[in-house]
Each structure stands twice: as structure tokens, then as C-alpha cells.
Amino acid sequence: NAGVTQTPKFRVLKTGQSMTLLCAQDMNHEYMYWYRQDPGMGLRLIHYSVGEGTTAKGEVPDGYNVSRLKKQNFLLGLESAAPSQTSVYFCASSLRRGAIQETQYFGPGTRLLVL
Amino acid sequence: AQRVTQPEKLLSVFKGAPVELKCNYSYSGSPELFWYVQYSRQRLQLLLRHISRESIKGFTADLNKGETSFHLKKPFAQEEDSAMYYCALLKPGSARQLTFGSGTQLTVLP
Numbered sequence: 001n002a003g004v005t006q007t008p009k010f011r012v013l014k015t016g017q018s019m020t021l022l023c024a025q026d027m028n029h030e031y032m033y034w035y036r037q038d039p040g041m042g043l044r045l046i047h048y049s050v051g052e053g054t055t056a057k058g059e060v061p062d063g064y065n066v067s068r069l070k071k072q073n074f075l076l077g078l079e080s081a082a083p084s085q086t087s088v089y090f091c092a093s094s095l096r097r098g099a100i101q102e103t104q105y106f107g108p109g110t111r112l113l114v115l
Numbered sequence: 116a117q118r119v120t121q122p123e124k125l126l127s128v129f130k131g132a133p134v135e136l137k138c139n140y141s142y143s144g145s146p147e148l149f150w151y152v153q154y155s156r157q158r159l160q161l162l163l164r165h166i167s168r169e170s171i172k173g174f175t176a177d178l179n180k181g182e183t184s185f186h187l188k189k190p191f192a193q194e195e196d197s198a199m200y201y202c203a204l205l206k207p208g209s210a211r212q213l214t215f216g217s218g219t220q221l222t223v224l225p
Contacts (some may be wrong), residue, residue, distance in 0.1 A: 004158075031211060040124065042201060042215040043159075058212065090159065094211060103149075104213060106159040 004107035013081045021076040023091030030096045036087040042044035081114045117142040122209035132158030136187040147205040148185040154198045192223045
């Protein structure tokens with residue numbers, strides 16, 4: 001049971017390049033989330049998903065797109081990277097509301113540097 | 116909109132001293148609050164939640180609705196408590212979104 005995994009761990013991009021971050025969970029969780037973590041700002045929600053095939057915008061969605069084609073995977077895409085997207089990205093997953101063990105489980109993070 | 120404030124970015128205490136990490140929130144309904152911790156080179160993990168009224172690793176947190184606070188306390192800090200601590204508020208609704216504070220970096224000195 002690996003929990004929540006993220007690929008890649010670290011990436012350097014040039015302005016304008018695109019990339020996809022992959023999040024995978026093996027806990028059969030319904031909900032998945034993408035956050036970015038910036039110094040002095042805590043974690044801010046980018047996008048989230050309440051189930052396979054569904055996604056929704058969080059607090060800071062601009063410049064990002066997501067897809068949840070399979071229940072265990074949640075992809076975060078940057079179509080045209082900007083230096084302002086330099087950050088550490090965390091994925092999380094959780095059971096549905098009301099579950100006894102409900103909490104968000106986090107991945108190890110992806111460090112992204114946009115030059 | 117809900118908001119979580121952690122006024123201290125950095126907090127240092129000596130081993131064995133009491134520690135209190137402050138968290139204030141703004142929310143019009145009945146809040147559901149959590150403390151998450153991130154140790155060096157580890158992923159973010161849940162420390163405790165207010166509905167459980169539990170003590171984890173010696174830490175406790177009491178929800179004070181009058182002062183809209185959820186401060187994290189430990190009577191005797193240990194060096195292994197050094198970490199980044201985040202207070203978080205759960206947004207009601209089907210998506211169970213969390214709103215995080217900006218975090219407090221706790222350093223316990225020997």
C-alpha cells in the first residue's frame with residue numbers, strides 16, 4: 001500500500017513549456033485534490049475532484065487544468081508554464097464525507113521551478 | 116468566505132518548555148478544524164482534529180467558538196516536535212475542501 005504517490009519529484013521548465021503532474025492513490029479514495037505550497041502562504045487549493053470523471057476549481061485554478069479519467073489518478077496540467085507557477089505541488093486524497101477514517105492523505109510533493 | 120490565520124511564522128522554544136501554536140479562524144457556521152504537521156523531508160500528515168477531542172504526541176487543541184480560536188498546545192516540548200504546523204478549516208459541502216493557514220515553523224531547542 002503506497003498511499004499517495006506523485007510523479008515527478010522535481011522538474012525544471014522554461015517559460016511557455018507544458019507539463020503534466022501525475023498523482024496516484026491506491027486507497028480507493030473518492031476525493032482527490034491538488035494544492036500548491038508557497039512560502040508564507042500555506043497550501044492553496046488549485047483543483048479538486050469528487051469522483052471519476054468530475055473536476056472542479058479551487059481557490060487558485062488559473063493556468064492549470066486537471067483530469068480524473070480513472071478513480072486512482074488525478075492529473076494536473078500546465079499548458080504554458082509561467083515563473084509565478086514555481087512552487088511545491090501537493091496532491092491529496094480522502095474518503096467521502098462521513099467516513100470514519102476521513103482525512104486527507106498527502107503525497108510527498110513535486111517541486112517545480114519555472115525559469 | 117472562511118479564513119484561517121496563524122500569526123506566528125516562526126516559533127522557538129526550549130526542550131521541556133510549554134508550547135502554544137496559535138490559530139484563529141473566521142467562519143459563520145459550525146467549523147470543523149484540524150492541525151496538520153510536516154516534519155523535515157516528510158509529507159504533510161494529520162495531527163489531530165477537534166471533533167475527536169484527542170491528544171496526539173502530547174498535543175491537544177481546544178475549539179473556542181467565542182474567540183474563534185483553535186490553538187495547539189503541548190506542556191513539555193520535545194526536539195522531535197520541530198516541524199511546520201498548519202491549522203486547517205474544513206469547508207462544508209460535498210467536496211470537503213480544506214482551507215489552510217500559512218503555517219508556523221516550530222523549532223525546539225536543546
